[in-house]
Amino acid sequence: MATNYREMSAAELLALEPPGWGGALLDGLAISLQVAVLGYLIGILIGLGGAVLKRSGGPITRDLMGLYTTLVRAIPELVLILLAYFAMPELINQMLSGFGFERIEINGFVAGVVVIGFVQGAYATEVLRGAMGAVPVGHIEAAQSFGMHPLRIFARITVPEMLPSALPGLSNLWLIATKDTALLAVVGFTELTLAARQAAGATKQYFLFLLAAGALYLIITLLSGWIFRLIENRVNRGAHHV
């Protein structure tokens, strides 16, 4: 039996319980945020490694990192998503069956996290490389002369000292990560944007549901901006403002 959406008000259509579609939108939002958070964290890890390699690696690693950042910044995310969604599983499964393992299933969630992490990693490499350059060499040398382990120097000196110059770039990257999750709608992964379109298609209320999804994205953006400002204030405490 079909629900008669025509006679429902906007509030009824957006209600959390079916026949309203609000719950589906919030589920989509939760999935979008999960993909964004995981992709963002992977991106920061890649970025930290990439920044260290680009700064202190040999000429070949530096060139390879340069190739990675250039390629990612030139190829549209949508194309990378297609590659991760259609080409990567094929390739992995061919390799797996070549070694006699069983085939694995790569779903939209994994492909999405991989792509967003991969893209974020390239941009984060540049952000963190620049921020690491802002850490005074004398501080690192002082730590070295105490005989601190390089990893401890990285965690205790480099990371805390580079945070003030890295945070604006990192907050920008987080916003890009949340917005990039919308692209997964194109390969049929039901995150917020596709959930909104499905709701719109079922009820024929395209304007209402797409705008509702937009409002949710905007809330996330504004909220994240506020949180990042709080973190920036905390990290910058005691610093001289120029």
Place this chain on the structure above:
Amino acid sequence: MSDQSFWQPHRLILMALATAIVLTMALNMDWSWLPAYRADILDAIWITSALLVSSIVAGFLLAVPIGLVQVTGPRPLAWLAYGFCTLIRGTPILLQMWVLYYGLGSLFPYIPELRQSWLWPYLIEAWPYAFVALTLSFAGYEGEVMRGAFKGVPHGELEAAEAIGMHPFTILRRIWLPRAIQRVLPTLGGEFILQLKATPLVATIAVVDIYAIFGRIRQETFITYEPLLMLALIYLMLAGCIAFLFRLLENKLPSRG
């Protein structure tokens, strides 16, 4: 980077490796579908380029007033411009495009006046929505950049112009705007490439751009890797062309001292 530092021995080896990989791909993979789709691909490249350039020109023309009113404009206008930038920068462009195409597009047929007007033949096509969405998005991001650029022009230059009795509009035309544009030029190449990366989204609203044509190729030939690699290569080459053109442009223009 000077030419000498570029041709290091390890680079030559990496390049030889890359050439070998590309040659193996070209010889061993299945490219037999390429001649049949050559004309379609060229058409699609033309559509993507047209959308890219036109949306950047229109978006930049919008971005100038958006940036300007945020610096000098009356409060309500400044708030409006700020709100527009926040809205565009705070939501995914895919969603903006869908709001315009599926949302607004579904409301238009209910307005009888519109159906009789000269606009109607355009409103039932997909590309005007793609163009408007790309333009608004670029205006939103670039408006924020222009705001900073207008703000960054040294006050002394504007005061000097005022002191010799220049009309405010002349100041804008002869000093403020050229100085602001000069400041954003180095970032414009990057913005151009970001906009290029946003164009494949138009394929989701039935505009046949490069991305869409390769979607069709994949459906019709059932080939997994080759069309995707070709698609990535085409975008890579377009981005390379843009970067190269802006390199030339930057060398031509006087740098700010």
